[in-house]
Amino acid sequence: MSTVVDTHHEHDDHHDHKPTGIKRWLFTTNHKDIGSLYLLFSFLMFFAGGTMALVIRAELFQPGMQIVDPHFFNQMTTMHGLIMVFGAVMPAFTGLANWMIPMMIGAPDMALPRMNNWSFWILPFAFIIMLSSMLMPGGGPAFGWTFYAPLSTTYSTDSTALFVFAIHIMGISSIMGAINVIVTIMNMRAPGMTYMRMPLFVWTWFITAFLLIAVMPVLAGVVTMVLTDKYFATSFFDAAGGGDPVLFQHLFWFFGHPEVYIMILPSFGIVSAIIPAFARKPLFGYASMVYATAAIAGLSFLVWAHHMFTTGMPVFASLFFMYMTMLIAVPTGVKIFNWVSTMWRGSMTFEPPMLFALAFVILFTIGGFSGIMLAITPVDFQYHDTYFVVAHFHYVLVSGAVFSIMAAAYYWLPKWSGFMPDEGLAKLHFWCSVISVNILFFPMHFVGLAGMPRRIPDYALQFADINAIVSVGAFLFGFSQLIFLAVVVKCMAKKGQAAVAKPWEGAEGLEWDVPSPAPYHTFDTPPKIEAPIR
Amino acid sequence: MKARLYRVLTAALVLFVMPAAFAESLQINLPRGATEVSNSVYSLHMYVFLVCVIIGVIVFAAMFWSIIRHRKSRGAEPAKFHDNVRVEIAWTVIPFLILIAMAWPATSLLLDMDDTDDSDLTVLITGSQWRWDYEYFDYDVQYRSSMATMRDQVYANLPKGENYLLEVDRPLVIPTNRKVRLLITSDDVIHSWWVPEFAIKKDANPGYINEAWTRVDEPGIYRGQCAELCGRDHAFMPIVVIALEPDDFEEWATNEETRLAEEREEEERLLSMQMTMDELMTLGESVYNAQCAACHQPNGQGVPGVFPALAGEGVSVDSDGLNDHIDTVANGVQGTAMQAYRDQLSMRELAAVITYERNAWQNDTGDEVQAADIHNYIQGDN
Numbered sequence: 001m002s003t004v005v006d007t008h009h010e011h012d013d014h015h016d017h018k019p020t021g022i023k024r025w026l027f028t029t030n031h032k033d034i035g036s037l038y039l040l041f042s043f044l045m046f047f048a049g050g051t052m053a054l055v056i057r058a059e060l061f062q063p064g065m066q067i068v069d070p071h072f073f074n075q076m077t078t079m080h081g082l083i084m085v086f087g088a089v090m091p092a093f094t095g096l097a098n099w100m101i102p103m104m105i106g107a108p109d110m111a112l113p114r115m116n117n118w119s120f121w122i123l124p125f126a127f128i129i130m131l132s133s134m135l136m137p138g139g140g141p142a143f144g145w146t147f148y149a150p151l152s153t154t155y156s157t158d159s160t161a162l163f164v165f166a167i168h169i170m171g172i173s174s175i176m177g178a179i180n181v182i183v184t185i186m187n188m189r190a191p192g193m194t195y196m197r198m199p200l201f202v203w204t205w206f207i208t209a210f211l212l213i214a215v216m217p218v219l220a221g222v223v224t225m226v227l228t229d230k231y232f233a234t235s236f237f238d239a240a241g242g243g244d245p246v247l248f249q250h251l252f253w254f255f256g257h258p259e260v261y262i263m264i265l266p267s268f269g270i271v272s273a274i275i276p277a278f279a280r281k282p283l284f285g286y287a288s289m290v291y292a293t294a295a296i297a298g299l300s301f302l303v304w305a306h307h308m309f310t311t312g313m314p315v316f317a318s319l320f321f322m323y324m325t326m327l328i329a330v331p332t333g334v335k336i337f338n339w340v341s342t343m344w345r346g347s348m349t350f351e352p353p354m355l356f357a358l359a360f361v362i363l364f365t366i367g368g369f370s371g372i373m374l375a376i377t378p379v380d381f382q383y384h385d386t387y388f389v390v391a392h393f394h395y396v397l398v399s400g401a402v403f404s405i406m407a408a409a410y411y412w413l414p415k416w417s418g419f420m421p422d423e424g425l426a427k428l429h430f431w432c433s434v435i436s437v438n439i440l441f442f443p444m445h446f447v448g449l450a451g452m453p454r455r456i457p458d459y460a461l462q463f464a465d466i467n468a469i470v471s472v473g474a475f476l477f478g479f480s481q482l483i484f485l486a487v488v489v490k491c492m493a494k495k496g497q498a499a500v501a502k503p504w505e506g507a508e509g510l511e512w513d514v515p516s517p518a519p520y521h522t523f524d525t526p527p528k529i530e531a532p533i534r
Numbered sequence: 535m536k537a538r539l540y541r542v543l544t545a546a547l548v549l550f551v552m553p554a555a556f557a558e559s560l561q562i563n564l565p566r567g568a569t570e571v572s573n574s575v576y577s578l579h580m581y582v583f584l585v586c587v588i589i590g591v592i593v594f595a596a597m598f599w600s601i602i603r604h605r606k607s608r609g610a611e612p613a614k615f616h617d618n619v620r621v622e623i624a625w626t627v628i629p630f631l632i633l634i635a636m637a638w639p640a641t642s643l644l645l646d647m648d649d650t651d652d653s654d655l656t657v658l659i660t661g662s663q664w665r666w667d668y669e670y671f672d673y674d675v676q677y678r679s680s681m682a683t684m685r686d687q688v689y690a691n692l693p694k695g696e697n698y699l700l701e702v703d704r705p706l707v708i709p710t711n712r713k714v715r716l717l718i719t720s721d722d723v724i725h726s727w728w729v730p731e732f733a734i735k736k737d738a739n740p741g742y743i744n745e746a747w748t749r750v751d752e753p754g755i756y757r758g759q760c761a762e763l764c765g766r767d768h769a770f771m772p773i774v775v776i777a778l779e780p781d782d783f784e785e786w787a788t789n790e791e792t793r794l795a796e797e798r799e800e801e802e803r804l805l806s807m808q809m810t811m812d813e814l815m816t817l818g819e820s821v822y823n824a825q826c827a828a829c830h831q832p833n834g835q836g837v838p839g840v841f842p843a844l845a846g847e848g849v850s851v852d853s854d855g856l857n858d859h860i861d862t863v864a865n866g867v868q869g870t871a872m873q874a875y876r877d878q879l880s881m882r883e884l885a886a887v888i889t890y891e892r893n894a895w896q897n898d899t900g901d902e903v904q905a906a907d908i909h910n911y912i913q914g915d916n
C-alpha cells in the first residue's frame with residue numbers, strides 16, 4: 001500500500017490564500033477548481049443539448065409537421081449532436097481527468113496549470129459563439145454534426161463561419177487539455193508509481209490524450225477547408241473545381257472514428273475502478289486491459305471508412321475497412337470479459353456507482369453488438385443512415401459514456417464535496433434512467449430496420465407507433481435527469497451525510513488516502529508507492 | 535385518441551415482451567425484399583444477429599449469476615484471483631474465429647453486389663434538392679419524379695393517405711428478371727438512393743457517378759427514401775419503383791417514348807400560341823407549388839437568410855428585370871441551391887411560372903410571359 005508523507009508544511013501559508021468570488025474561478029490554476037468548472041459546464045451543456053433532443057422528439061411524436069419547421073429541425077439535430085459531443089461528454093471527461101489524475105498518481109496539480117485555466121475558459125466562448133449563430137438570418141448550422149460538404153459549403157448559410165470558428169476554439173481547448181494530461185502523467189507520478197501501477201482511469205486517459213492530439217488537428221484542417229471552399233473559392237470538396245465531396249468524408253471520419261473512442265476510453269477506466277471496488281476483488285486482467293485499450297486506440301485509425309460504405313468506395317477498400325472494424329470487437333470483448341470475471345466470485349454490493357457501472361457493462365455491450373452488425377458491409381447498406389445507427393451510437397454514448405460519467409460522479413462526489421450523495425434519490429435516478437433509456441433507444445433499432453431514415457422531421461405512417469413510444473421514453477429520460485441535478489445540488493449545498501476519507505469499503509487508490517472533501521492542495525509532498533494499488 | 539393510446543400501449547407490450555413472434559406483422563425487422571441479393575442480405579443480417587444474441591446470452595448469464603450469487607448480502611467472500619492466461623487466450627482467439635465465420639459470407643455477398651457487368655438495361659438516377667430524375671439509356675425516356683403527398687397533408691390536418699410521404703408523381707419503372715444497372719449521381723448536395731426491398735443504398739455524389747444493380751423477381755411497387763441528409767426537405771424526397779413483367783415493361787417504354795415525343799411536338803406547336811393571363815396564372819401556380827414552393831414558400835416569402843423572398847423584392851418586381859428573371863429560372867444560379875429548370879420544365883411551364891412570380895402576392899408587374907419569349911431567350915442564349 002501507500003504511505004502519505006505530508007508532515008513538513010513549509011509553505012503552509014499559501015494553502016488557503018485563494019481569491020474569493022468570481023476571481024477565484026476566473027484566475028484559478030488549481031486542478032480541482034478547474035475540474036469542477038469543467039464538470040459544471042458539461043452539466044449545463046447536457047441540459048442544453050437535452051432540451052434540443054426533446055424538441056426533436058416532440059416533433060417526431062406523431063407523423064406530420066406540428067411544432068417546428070424542417071429547417072429548424074435540422075438545426076436542432078445538428079446542435080444537439082455538436083453540444084453533446086463537444087460540450088457535454090468531452091468536457092465531463094476532462095473535468096474528471098483534472099480532478100482525479102493528479103490525486104491518483106500522487107501529484108500536487110496538473111503539470112501546466114496556467115494552460116489548464118485557458119483550456120477551460122475558452123470553451124464557454126466557443127459555445128456562446130456557436131449557439132448565438134442560431135440567431136442569425138437563416139439560423140445556425142443545419143447540416144448535421146458531421147457537416148458533410150457541399151451541404152456545409154455551397155449550400156449552407158453564413159452561420160457556417162461562426163461554426164468553423166467555434167470548432168477551432170473547441171479543438172484548441174481539447175488539444176491543450178490533452179497535452180496537459182500527457183505531461184502530467186509522464187512527469188508527475190509519485191515515486192514508485194510506475195506505468196504498470198497506474199490506475200486504469202489514468203491509463204485510458206493517457207491513451208485518449210494521444211488520440212486527441214492526433215485527430216483534433218485533422219478536424220481543424222477539415223473545418224478550415226470548409227471555410228475556404230465557402231468563402232475563398234477553393235474547391236477541395238467541389239467536383240467542378242477538381243475536388244471531391246467524398247474527400248470531406250474521409251477527412252472527417254479520420255477524425256470522427258478516433259473521436260468516438262475518445263468518448264469511450266475514459267469510461268473504460270471509470271468502470272474498471274468502480275467494479276473492483278464494489279465486487280471487493282482486484283480487477284481481472286489489469287495488463288490485458290491496458291493492452292486492449294492500446295489496441296483499440298491503434299485500430300481506431302484504420303476503420304474510419306466504415307461510416308462511408310455507401311459512398312461508392314472501391315470494393316477492396318470496403319473489405320479492408322470491414323475486416324478492421326470487425327477486429328476492434330476482439331479487444332472490446334476482452335474488456336467486457338474482464339469486467340464480468342472481476343465480478344465472478346466477488347462479494348458484491350450495489351451502491352449507486354456500481355448500479356451505473358453494471359448498467360454500463362450490459363448496455364454498452366448491446367451497443368457493441370449492433371456495432372458488429374454495422375461492420376458487416378453488405379448489411380450496413382440497409383442499416384446505414386437509419387435509426388438503427390442512431391440506436392447503436394446512443395447505446396454506446398448515452399448508456400455507455402454518459403452512464404459512466406454518472407457512475408464516476410456518484411463514486412467521487414464524496415471526495416469532491418465531502419458529502420455522500422443521497423442514496424435514495426440516487427437509486428431512484430438510476431432506476432428511472434435505466435428503464436427510460438431503454439424505452440427511448442431500444443425501439444429505435446426496430447424503426448431503423450423497418451426502414452426509417454435518420455435526420456428526418458416527418459415519417460411514413462408505419463413508423464408512428466414506435467416513434468410515439470420513443471418520444472415518451474425521451475421525456476421520461478430527460479426529466480429523470482432532474483433527480484441527478486437534485487443529488488448534485490444537495491452535495492454542493494453540503495447537506496446530507498458527511499463523507500469519510502474512504503466512503504466505499506472496497507475502493508482502492510491514492511485519492512482515498514486524502515480527507516473528504518479533498519483539501520485545496522493535496523500531495524504537496526509526494527506519497528511513496530511501495531506496491532501496486534490493486 | 536383513446537384508440538391510439540391503446541395501440542401504442544399494445545405495441546409497447548409487444549416490443550418488450552415478444553418481439554420475435556410479431557416481427558413480421560409489425561415491421562420491426564429488415565424486409566426480406568424482392569431480389570436474390572436482398573434475401574441474402576436478410577439472411578446474413580439474421581445470422582449475425584443470432585450470433586450476437588448467443589454471445590450476449592452467455593455473457594449476461596455469467597454476469598447475472600455473479601450479481602445474484604456472489605453478493606455480499608448472501609455472505610459471499612471475495613476470491614483473490616486476478617489473472618488467468620489460458621482463459622484470456624481463449625477469449626481472444628474464439629471471438630476471432632467467430633468473426634471469420636461472419637466475414638466469410640459477407641465478403642462473397644459484397645463481391646456479388648459489386649459486380650455490375652452484363653446488365654440488360656441502364657438507368658441514370660440524378661438527385662437534386664428534393665426530387666429524383668430518371669433517364670433511360672436504352673430508350674428515349676427521361677423524366678422527373680417528385681413527392682406526390684400534398685403540403686396540407688404534411689403541414690395541416692388534411693387526412694394522410696396510406697402511403698403518406700412514400701408516394702411520387704412519376705415512379706421509376708423497371709422490368710423484372712432483368713439485370714438493371716443504376717448509375718447514381720447528383721446535381722447539388724449529396725443524396726442517397728435507397729430502396730430497402732432491393733437492399734440498395736448508394737450515395738448520389740455531385741460530380742461523380744456511382745453504380746449499383748438489381749434484378750427484381752416479382753412485379754410490384756417498391757418504396758424507398760433519400761437516406762442522406764440533403765437539406766430542408768430531406769424527408770420529402772421519396773422513391774417509388776414499379777417492376778413490370780418484361781413484356782409489359784417493353785410496352786410501357788415504347789408508349790412512353792411516343793408520349794414524350796408527342797409532348798415535345800405539342801410544345802413546338804404551342805410556342806406560337808398565346809396563352810391568356812388567367813391560363814398563365816393557373817398553370818403557373820401549380821408549377822410554382824410543385825417546384826418552387828419548397829424553398830421560396832407558397833407565400834413567396836422565402837426563408838430569411840436561406841432562400842430569398844420573391845414577394846415584393848428581387849427580379850420578380852423589377853420591371854427591367856424580365857431577362858434576368860428568365861435567366862435565373864432557366865439556368866439556375868451557380869453555386870447556390872437555385873437549380874436550372876430549362877430541362878425540367880416545358881417552355882409553357884417556364885413562361886407560366888415566371889408570369890405567376892411576377893404577378894402573384896401583389897407583385898402585380900402586369901408582365902405576361904409567353905412560351906415564345908422563353909424560346910427566344912434560350913435561343914439567344916445559346
Ligand code: HEM
Pocket residue numbers: 146260261263264306307325326328329332367368369370371372374375376380383384385389392393396397400401
Ligand atoms: C465493437 C465496437 C464498435 C463497432 C464494430 C462499431 C461500428 C460502427 C459502424 C460500422 C458504424 C457506421 C454505421 C453507419 O453509419 O452505417 C458506427 C457508427 C457510429 N458509432 Fe460505432 N462501433 C463500435 C463501437 C462504438 C463506440 C464505442 C462508440 C462511441 C462511444 C461508437 C460510436 C458511433 C457513432 C457516434 C456512430 C455514428 C456516427 C454518425 O454517423 O453520426 N461506436 N459504428
Ligand SMILES: [Cu+2]
Pocket residue numbers: 256257260303304306307
Ligand atoms: Cu466508427
